[in-house]
Amino acid sequence: MRRYENVFIASPSLSQEDRQPLFDKLTKIISDGQGLLVKFDEWGLKSLAYVVKKQTRGYYVLTDFCGDGALVKELERNMSLDERFLKYMTVCTAEEVDVAAMQAEMAAAREASRPDAAPEETPSGGEEEQSAQTEPAADDVKAATDTPESGDEEAPANGEV
Amino acid sequence: MARFKRRRRTFGRRKVCRFCADSSLAIDYKNPRTLRLFTTERGKIIPRRISGNCAKHQRQVTTAIKRARSIALMPYAATLSHY
Numbered sequence: 697m698r699r700y701e702n703v704f705i706a707s708p709s710l711s712q713e714d715r716q717p718l719f720d721k722l723t724k725i726i727s728d729g730q731g732l733l734v735k736f737d738e739w740g741l742k743s744l745a746y747v748v749k750k751q752t753r754g755y756y757v758l759t760d761f762c763g764d765g766a767l768v769k770e771l772e773r774n775m776s777l778d779e780r781f782l783k784y785m786t787v788c789t790a791e792e793v794d795v796a797a798m799q800a801e802m803a804a805a806r807e808a809s810r811p812d813a814a815p816e817e818t819p820s821g822g823e824e825e826q827s828a829q830t831e832p833a834a835d836d837v838k839a840a841t842d843t844p845e846s847g848d849e850e851a852p853a854n855g856e857v
Numbered sequence: 858m859a860r861f862k863r864r865r866r867t868f869g870r871r872k873v874c875r876f877c878a879d880s881s882l883a884i885d886y887k888n889p890r891t892l893r894l895f896t897t898e899r900g901k902i903i904p905r906r907i908s909g910n911c912a913k914h915q916r917q918v919t920t921a922i923k924r925a926r927s928i929a930l931m932p933y934a935a936t937l938s939h940y
Contacts, residue, residue, distance in 0.1 A: 703887070705929065744929040745889075745929045745935075748929055754929065756928075758887070782929075783927075785927050787886075787924065
């Protein structure tokens with residue numbers, strides 16, 4: 697089985713009550729296709745970088761799941777048919793995944809987070825670590841670019857504009 | 858026209874790949890804030906000879922930017938008034 701990441705953008709005009717059945721439908725498709733949903737992360741309403749279906753904002757949701765090609769096909773088929781999805785993208789993050797081990801890990805994480813009121817939530821090992829690291833790193837990069845690069849960048853930028 | 862002559866200057870300092878120097882830095886299409894450093898304000902990808910990335914990381918940055926564009930996190934082409 698493979699591990700996939702799917703980001704989709706739902707229409708911004710949907711209310712919370714309208715969104716819920718939509719999300720339930722997706723989780724049902726994943727479970728019906730013998731997939732394992734690892735993470736369902738709602739990023740919320742964000743502004744889009746460009747206009748999509750005449751919308752400038754969209755409700756972003758990231759899903760992380762294990763499954764096979766048929767499941768992805770089915771999921772994308774449903775998204776392309778449904779008007780409420782503005783855009784979607786599925787990316788394969790791991791070619792080979794041990795589903796049983798993953799399930800055990802998720803169960804353990806759930807157990808750990810429940811009794812002591814979730815001090816530290818790390819349900820899916822590597823994924824979480826990665827995203828945690830990017831945050832402070834982003835600031836470092838910004839600081840680094842300001843100084844050495846600003847001078848070099850000017851020449852080509854002037855040329856193309 | 859003196860400006861054109863100056864463009865062929867040599868660099869005083871060798872640029873180092875930022876991702877090789879700091880291994881904790883992740884390249885991720887979900888983080889457009891980092892990726893934005895590798896695009897011009899027009900939204901074009903900055904070439905390796907200017908950003909100083911190594912080949913491996915430039916490849917990763919490129920795919921990440923293209924993915925981010927695909928889900929509207931980053932623009933394909935931005936007007937300058939956006940920024």
